Amino acid sequence: MPETSDFLQNNLDAVEKLLEKAKDAEHKDTSEALKLSLEALSIAKKHHYIKQEAKADMRIGRCHWINGNFKEAIDFLSKSLKISDKINDAYTKVDALIGLGNVYVTIEILDQAISQYMKALTISKDNGFGELESKILNNIGTMHEDLKNYPVALDYYQKSLDKTLEIEDTYGQAIAYLNIGNVYFSLNDMDKSEENFHLALNYGRENDKSLLLAHCYYSLGRLHHKRGDVPLSKKYLELGIEKANESKDLYILFRILSEYADIYDQLKDYNQAHSFYQKALDVAKQIGMDELMPRFYEQVAHFYEKNNKLDLAYESYKLYNQAYKIVEENRRLERINSLEYQEKLKASLEETRIYRQLSNELRKSYQQMHVLSNIGQAMTSTHQLDLIFEQLYENVNLLMNAESLGVGLFDEESKALRFDLFIERGKLLDPFSLSLENKKSWSVWSFLNKEVVKINDIEKEYKRYIAAFASTRGDLMHSAMYAPLMVEGEVIGVFSIQAKEKNAYTDTHQDLLTTLSSYLAIAIKNATKTKQLAELNQKLKILSENDGLTSIPNRRLYDDVFSKLWMKAINQSEPLSIMMVDIDNFKDFNDHYGHLIGDEVIKKVAHLLNEHRRNENDFVARYGGDEFVIILPNCDIDEAEVYAKELQVKLAEISDNLEVTEPVTISIGLCTTQPNSKKSKDIFVSIADNQLYISKENGKNCVSSSTY
Incomplete structure (x- = not known):
C-alpha cells in the first residue's frame, strides 16, 4: 500500500523529534543520544528522508567522537558531509565539518583539523550561522591551547564568547567561559581561571548539563590540586566522577581518574595512586583510547619507577612502546584516508559556483x-x-x-x-x-x-x-x-x-x-x-636483565647465560665451574645496623665479585637476597678453588669502607663438571648449593668444593 502524505509527515516529525532529543541528550547521556540518533537514522533511511539521514549521521558521528570511537566517528561524519553537500544543506554540512575537525584535534592530526574548521567557518559566515561560527572559533581556540599558544587561544575563545553574547547562545557562553578558564589555568592565573570556571558551572547547574558539569568539576579539581587544597580538589573530582558516569562520557572520566592518581602519587600514597591508575586504565581499555595510551603508559611507568616497582615499570615501558607504534600506524592510515576523502570532496564540490569557475x-x-x-x-x-x-x-x-x-x-x-x-x-x-x-x-x-x-x-x-x-x-x-x-x-x-x-x-x-x-x-x-625507541628498548633490556639494587645481572639473565655457557662447554669439551656465594651473618647486619647498611653491604659485595672476575667470560649475578652466583667457563676444580680463596681475601677491603665493627665475610660452595648431554644442569647447581651449606656448617667464611 502506498504511503499517504499524512503518514509521511508524521514519520518526518517523529524523526525530527528524535534528532532534537538526541541533541539535548548529548550533553547528559551520550549512550541515550546515540540510541535516539540510530533510531532516527533507521526511520529516515526507510522513508528516504535524505536531509534527516544526513543529520542523523552527523549526530551519530558526534556521539562516537565523545565516546572515543574515532574510526566510527569519521565514517558517520563523512557520510553526513557527503549527503549534505549533495543536497546543499549548508547547516548540516558545517556541523559535519566541525565534527570531523573535533575528531582530528582529539587524535592530534592538526593539519586536517584546521582544514575542516576553516571550510566550516567560511560557510558559516556566508550563511549567517552565528551559533556554528562561535563553535568553530571555540574549537580553533582549543587547537591553539593544545599547542600551548595561549595568547592566540584566548583571542579565539574571546571571539567565540563575543559571538555567543551577540546571538544570546547561553550554552555556547558556558563553553567559552570553561575554555577561557582552562587557558588562565595554564597561564597560572588561578583567580581568573576560577572566576570563569564558576561562570560555566553556574550555567551547568541551572540547566542540568551533566557533560558540562563533569568538565567543570574536573577543571576545578585540577585548580585546587594545584593550589594545594587537596580536600576541596577531591570533593570536586568526586562530583566530576558522578557527572561523568551520569553522562556516560568515558573520556572525561579517564581524565578525572588520572588526576586522582596524580594527587595520591604526590601524597606518596602508593596503594591509592596505583588503584586509580588501574581504574583509569580499565576505562581507557573499555573505549579503546589508542591515542591516549602512550602518554598514559609513560606516566604510569614513571610512577612505578619512582616507587622502585621495576618489574611494573618495565611492563609499562613495554606497553608504552607498543601503544606508540599503534598510534603512529593509526595516524598514518588516517592521513591516507583523509587525503582520499579530500579528493572525493573536491570532486563533489565541482558543481558549486566557485568550482565551476x-x-x-x-x-x-x-x-x-x-x-x-x-x-x-x-x-x-x-x-x-x-x-x-x-x-x-x-x-x-x-x-x-x-x-x-x-x-x-x-x-x-x-x-x-x-x-x-x-x-x-x-x-x-x-x-x-x-x-x-x-x-x-x-x-x-x-x-x-x-x-x-x-x-x-x-x-x-x-x-x-x-x-x-x-x-x-x-x-x-x-x-x-x-x-x-x-x-x-x-x-x-x-x-x-x-x-x-x-x-x-x-x-x-x-x-x-x-x-x-x-x-x-x-x-x-x-x-x-x-x-629513541631503539635506545629505550636497550634501556628496558638492561632494566629487565640487571638487578635494581646492585646493577649486576639478575636471576633472569643468569638463567639465559647459564644455559648458553652449559651448551658451549658441551660443544667445546671444556670444564665448567659454578660458585654459590652467600654473605655470612647478613641478617645480623640488617638487625644491628639497619636496612640501609644492609643494602650497602650487598652492593659492595656485588661490586667486588663483578670487578674481580678472572676475565670477561666469567659471569656474576645476584641469585637472590644476599646470595650470588658465579659461572666460570673453561675452569677446572683447582683453578676454581684458588680463585674462590682470592675473593675471600679481597673481601677484607669492604669492611674498611663501611661503618661496621664486624668484618664482612662470605661462604662459598663450589662445583666443577665436564658437561655432556647426559648430565643435568639442575643437579650441577644443587651440588654447588649443598657445598655452600657445608661451608656454613663448618663455621662460615670458608670454601667447600666437589665435582660432578
Missing part, C-alpha cells in the same frame, strides 16, 4: 593532491632520514619549481639549524649550520616565528622579515618559500625551496608546501622516535 585549476589540484599523497606515503613509510630526503627531492618538482631545496634540523646543543640536505640544481652541497642569532636568514626567521614565508621578489620583500638578504649557498634565488617543520606544537626544523625566476610561487604552492612540511615533519619525527 575554477574547473581547470581544480583538475590541476587533483593531480597535485595525487602527487602529494604519493610523497606523503613514501616519506612516512620509512624511518631512514636519507631515504626520506631522497623521496622528497625526487618528487617535489612534480608539484612546483624547486631549483634549490633544503632541510634544516634544529640542533639543541649548538642552538643552530643544521642543513645536511641542501640541493641546488641536482647537486648536493656540503652540510652547513645557521645560528639562531642570524638576522639575515629566512630559514631562521621561519623557524623562530613558526610561520610559512612566501617570497616572489627577494630584493624587494626581504625587509619584512630579515635585516639584509644574502645567498647562503650557491646562486641568488629570487623566489623562495620557507616552512617550519612542526609536530604537536614543537618546531623541529625548517623546509625551504627556491627558484631563480621571480613570481614563481602562488598561494596554492604555499598550501602545498605547508602540507608537504607536515608530512616531512612527521616522517623526520618518526625516524628520530624510532632511534
Whole structure:
C-alpha cells in the first residue's frame, strides 16, 4: 500500500523529534543520544528522508567522537558531509565539518583539523550561522591551547564568547567561559581561571548539563590540586566522577581518574595512586583510547619507577612502546584516508559556483593532491632520514619549481639549524649550520616565528622579515618559500625551496608546501622516535636483565647465560665451574645496623665479585637476597678453588669502607663438571648449593668444593 502524505509527515516529525532529543541528550547521556540518533537514522533511511539521514549521521558521528570511537566517528561524519553537500544543506554540512575537525584535534592530526574548521567557518559566515561560527572559533581556540599558544587561544575563545553574547547562545557562553578558564589555568592565573570556571558551572547547574558539569568539576579539581587544597580538589573530582558516569562520557572520566592518581602519587600514597591508575586504565581499555595510551603508559611507568616497582615499570615501558607504534600506524592510515576523502570532496564540490569557475585549476589540484599523497606515503613509510630526503627531492618538482631545496634540523646543543640536505640544481652541497642569532636568514626567521614565508621578489620583500638578504649557498634565488617543520606544537626544523625566476610561487604552492612540511615533519619525527625507541628498548633490556639494587645481572639473565655457557662447554669439551656465594651473618647486619647498611653491604659485595672476575667470560649475578652466583667457563676444580680463596681475601677491603665493627665475610660452595648431554644442569647447581651449606656448617667464611 502506498504511503499517504499524512503518514509521511508524521514519520518526518517523529524523526525530527528524535534528532532534537538526541541533541539535548548529548550533553547528559551520550549512550541515550546515540540510541535516539540510530533510531532516527533507521526511520529516515526507510522513508528516504535524505536531509534527516544526513543529520542523523552527523549526530551519530558526534556521539562516537565523545565516546572515543574515532574510526566510527569519521565514517558517520563523512557520510553526513557527503549527503549534505549533495543536497546543499549548508547547516548540516558545517556541523559535519566541525565534527570531523573535533575528531582530528582529539587524535592530534592538526593539519586536517584546521582544514575542516576553516571550510566550516567560511560557510558559516556566508550563511549567517552565528551559533556554528562561535563553535568553530571555540574549537580553533582549543587547537591553539593544545599547542600551548595561549595568547592566540584566548583571542579565539574571546571571539567565540563575543559571538555567543551577540546571538544570546547561553550554552555556547558556558563553553567559552570553561575554555577561557582552562587557558588562565595554564597561564597560572588561578583567580581568573576560577572566576570563569564558576561562570560555566553556574550555567551547568541551572540547566542540568551533566557533560558540562563533569568538565567543570574536573577543571576545578585540577585548580585546587594545584593550589594545594587537596580536600576541596577531591570533593570536586568526586562530583566530576558522578557527572561523568551520569553522562556516560568515558573520556572525561579517564581524565578525572588520572588526576586522582596524580594527587595520591604526590601524597606518596602508593596503594591509592596505583588503584586509580588501574581504574583509569580499565576505562581507557573499555573505549579503546589508542591515542591516549602512550602518554598514559609513560606516566604510569614513571610512577612505578619512582616507587622502585621495576618489574611494573618495565611492563609499562613495554606497553608504552607498543601503544606508540599503534598510534603512529593509526595516524598514518588516517592521513591516507583523509587525503582520499579530500579528493572525493573536491570532486563533489565541482558543481558549486566557485568550482565551476575554477574547473581547470581544480583538475590541476587533483593531480597535485595525487602527487602529494604519493610523497606523503613514501616519506612516512620509512624511518631512514636519507631515504626520506631522497623521496622528497625526487618528487617535489612534480608539484612546483624547486631549483634549490633544503632541510634544516634544529640542533639543541649548538642552538643552530643544521642543513645536511641542501640541493641546488641536482647537486648536493656540503652540510652547513645557521645560528639562531642570524638576522639575515629566512630559514631562521621561519623557524623562530613558526610561520610559512612566501617570497616572489627577494630584493624587494626581504625587509619584512630579515635585516639584509644574502645567498647562503650557491646562486641568488629570487623566489623562495620557507616552512617550519612542526609536530604537536614543537618546531623541529625548517623546509625551504627556491627558484631563480621571480613570481614563481602562488598561494596554492604555499598550501602545498605547508602540507608537504607536515608530512616531512612527521616522517623526520618518526625516524628520530624510532632511534629513541631503539635506545629505550636497550634501556628496558638492561632494566629487565640487571638487578635494581646492585646493577649486576639478575636471576633472569643468569638463567639465559647459564644455559648458553652449559651448551658451549658441551660443544667445546671444556670444564665448567659454578660458585654459590652467600654473605655470612647478613641478617645480623640488617638487625644491628639497619636496612640501609644492609643494602650497602650487598652492593659492595656485588661490586667486588663483578670487578674481580678472572676475565670477561666469567659471569656474576645476584641469585637472590644476599646470595650470588658465579659461572666460570673453561675452569677446572683447582683453578676454581684458588680463585674462590682470592675473593675471600679481597673481601677484607669492604669492611674498611663501611661503618661496621664486624668484618664482612662470605661462604662459598663450589662445583666443577665436564658437561655432556647426559648430565643435568639442575643437579650441577644443587651440588654447588649443598657445598655452600657445608661451608656454613663448618663455621662460615670458608670454601667447600666437589665435582660432578
